[in-house]
Amino acid sequence: AVNHVHSATGVGVRGDTKSINTTYKNGTYYMEDRTKYMYSQKGSTINTYTFNNGTSSQYYMTDADNTWNASTQRAAVDAHYYAGKVYDYYYNSLGRNSYDGNGHAIISGVRYSSRYNNAFWEGTQMVYGDGDGSTFIALSGAYDVVAHELTHAVTEYTSGLVYSYQSGALNESWSDAMASVMDSNDWLIGEDVYTPGISGDALRSMSNPAAEGQPAHMNQYVNTSSDNGGVHTNSGIPNKAFYNFATSIGSRSIAGKIWYTASRDYMTSSTNFSGARAATLSACAALYGSGSSYYTSLKNAWSAVGVY
Numbered sequence: 001a002v003n004h005v006h007s008a009t010g011v012g013v014r015g016d017t018k019s020i021n022t023t024y025k026n027g028t029y030y031m032e033d034r035t036k037y038m039y040s041q042k043g044s045t046i047n048t049y050t051f052n053n054g055t056s057s058q059y060y061m062t063d064a065d066n067t068w069n070a071s072t073q074r075a076a077v078d079a080h081y082y083a084g085k086v087y088d089y090y091y092n093s094l095g096r097n098s099y100d101g102n103g104h105a106i107i108s109g110v111r112y113s114s115r116y117n118n119a120f121w122e123g124t125q126m127v128y129g130d131g132d133g134s135t136f137i138a139l140s141g142a143y144d145v146v147a148h149e150l151t152h153a154v155t156e157y158t159s160g161l162v163y164s165y166q167s168g169a170l171n172e173s174w175s176d177a178m179a180s181v182m183d184s185n186d187w188l189i190g191e192d193v194y195t196p197g198i199s200g201d202a203l204r205s206m207s208n209p210a211a212e213g214q215p216a217h218m219n220q221y222v223n224t225s226s227d228n229g230g231v232h233t234n235s236g237i238p239n240k241a242f243y244n245f246a247t248s249i250g251s252r253s254i255a256g257k258i259w260y261t262a263s264r265d266y267m268t269s270s271t272n273f274s275g276a277r278a279a280t281l282s283a284c285a286a287l288y289g290s291g292s293s294y295y296t297s298l299k300n301a302w303s304a305v306g307v308y
């Protein structure tokens with residue numbers, strides 16, 4: 001095949017079978033996806049590695065027969081598969097070629113540390129823990145988690161929102177909002193990998209932030225220095241605004257396009273909640289006109305959470 005590109009069968013974190021793109025070289029198969037536009041354009045790929053429960057070095061994911069069904073491969077299968085879906089969404093729906101807009105390679109590392117209940121954008125790549133099996137299972141097992149992490153990278157290359165206080169809560173919220181556009185079956189975040197022993201809960205709820213301990217209105221804003229000024233707490237307020245808007249216009253994809261355009265064209269590193277409202281209104285006007293029904297719905301969506 002072209003560039004030794006193969007589609008392979010993989011088993012994900014939750015035992016679900018899926019097709020992933022791999023590359024054959026040096027007598028074995030690598031978890032390297034050369035099927036995206038980025039490869040033909042810049043030679044860069046989607047590449048997934050494993051930390052093998054360490055924290056410093058990451059190692060190639062290889063498989064001799066291109067059937068990726070070992071338990072130790074599950075986190076990588078999902079990190080690789082969902083990274084490809086997030087790449088496809090940004091490219092096909094929003095016209096953005098990877099997180100930098102210029103076809104940058106997308107790198108993920110799984111099995112970071114031991115029983116690690118966390119996932120993060122490290123600045124140059126995504127990193128996922130295995131979870132402790134009680135609070136989380138392997139975190140790459142959720143489409144919305146992968147979309148959330150990769151959108152942190154998009155945010156760094158667009159608005160550059162500083163990760164503290166109101167700009168940090170917006171940084172968090174934009175990741176949740178874009179994740180909810182891609183993983184669009186519910187308004188929950190992280191539910192597929194969160195508390196396997198409890199059903200119906202989630203890391204966060206965008207429709208009802210209070211369900212997971214977040215404020216849903218400006219008059220409930222939490223003034224704190226912990227968690228970089230409460231970035232994972234106060235994100236509930238702009239999350240609820242996104243939920244209000246997407247449901248009022250009946251389209252997550254249109255809401256997501258306005259949110260993405262706001263971040264790319266109208267927001268900066270120090271944008272606060274009021275500035276985010278103005279930026280989304282500017283984006284909405286640019287895309288659909290200030291006389292559109294979307295514009296009115298958007299104003300209402302923000303005023304319903306006390307942001308003007």
Ligand SMILES: CCC(=O)Oc1c(C)cccc1C(=O)O
Binds near residue numbers: 119120144145149190
């Ligand atoms: C939805 C993904 C998410 O929120 O990941 C985090 C976790 C699980 C812990 C701490 C930080 C993050 C993050 O990416 O902000």
Ligand SMILES: [Zn+2]
Binds near residue numbers: 148152172175
């Ligand atoms: Zn985040």
